Amino acid sequence: MNVNHGKKAGPDHEPEGRGALVGVQSGPTVLRIALGAQLRKYRDASGLTTAEAAEVIRATHSKISRLERGRTTARQRDVADLLTLYGVTDEAERDKLLELTREASVPGWWQQYNDILPRWLELYIGLEKAASIIRSYEMQFIHGLLQTEDYARAVILISNASAPIEEVERRVSLRMQRQRLLTQPDAPDFWAVLDEAALRRPPDGRAVTRAQLEHLLEITDLPNVTLQIIPFKAGPHPAAGGPFTILRFPEPDLPDVVYLEQLSSAQYLDQPDDVMTYLAVMNQLCVQAANGSASRDMLRTLLKET
Template sequence: MSAQAQLVSPLPLFERRPDMGARAMSRVLGNHLRALRESRGLSPAAAGSHIRAHASKISRMETAHVSLKVRDVDELLQLYGVGDEERAQIARMVQRAAGPDWWQSYGEVVPDWLQALIGLERDAHLVRTYETQFVPGLLQTVAYARAVVDSGHRLAAAQENARRVELRLERQRRMAEPGAPVLWALIDEGVLYRPVGGNEVMREQLQHLLDVLRQPGVRLQVASYAASAAATPGAAVTYLRFAQGFLPDVVYLEHMTSAVYLDRLDDVDRYRAALDELSALAATPADSRTILEEALRRYR
């Protein structure tokens, strides 16, 4: 079987996922373009020359770091030997991928380094998160989120921070929709005793986490001080796991003013192993309930 015959077209995937976000769609298309190019034995420079561009543009197209243009994609597909019918279908997908994503209406409060996470998380199969400072954003109450946002953006206008909270709540809403990914959250025990927003805010937040334990789409574990010391990824981490054949898994590491995205297999495997080890040492969901109830009594 030829290399080209082994390639899997992304079109069936798009048909199964008509609600796929523009960011995920761009990455799927980019991966397919790279697979086609490599199957033809062409370098990025050779492909770039065909569309009157540098090799760097081909690399950015294949990694979804630049918006795809129908003309560029079609010329590359012709170079790669793709037939007319499939080229026309992919052109329609490129147009969809160029459309606005829902979060762009919050563009004024979404930094560049956060866009990929927001654009991809809803299309994941599983979202794993480990937090050492705060309750994960996808599990925060309104009051807790407001306290975290106000603390992290002290110089911002109140209206801007209100928009940041709205964005967080909208992400939560979308993660609760049918077909949304499972959320597996690991929370460092110290988070429960960090009085963000005061006692009333913490009471509400901890009660919300207790309620979350009953939700079928969420797995919540508390990592004790001992567990966190024995096995930790080193800092807060979000791991996006995608269904097989969809996209490579992505690890997201957030800093104060930037973020790092990792998708190399060896990097991803190391973080998955660290999360697996920490999950094994952390309290079970049932035992986590007991820990949460004990923490809640502190704020009575």
């Protein structure tokens, strides 16, 4: 995360990028990441290890690592103690970071679903909310931001067939709430690439499939939504590893994040080499996929066939 090496932290020497903290609309997840990045910069600049930092706040070095990666909420007392350890004495700077700590601890709307929301998915929803650009590739299902309620329910039931109906409906509600992201005033640009297989392998019957196709045609009228379909006739493509999502944030100090969802967990990649690899694959997918107009024609053809 853009670590600055070699400078001493303190009133006269501050890590680069100090002023590029995130805005108030970013949400708690990105605020935690921004705070963690700042704390890591100060620790590196002071030449201290995670173990040395952990000793000051009576924690483990793994907790310091989680704090610096934005994976856990920071306590103001811990942040204050760490800033003192790192030699940050400027009151304005300390106040700014402590205010960021307070903002990062405010629950996101999705935390009302904590009873059904695994930690690895909670992190993704927070990043999704804060992103300015979301690019995704899906090969088996329509992306969650584009699903109808009935389609979402059918997909959720595949892996939750024995769950109580109340739990299933809460999962559906969570997915529908996420979709508000696309129509809010500061909506991100969403660019989805779908394999044709995702359209020809419906999770439920004809009525659900028709409604989903109609919904895709409607939602692609939004100026911030682009949908491309990779037809079977395009042949092999480079996304052999499966679906992935790339999130970009408006804050210049935050790196792009690649999200890889697995059966019961997820990976988050933010190292430059990893991100560049997935960006190259995404760009190649967009070249091989039908353009927006041709993709809409494919949807209309499928709708007639269904």
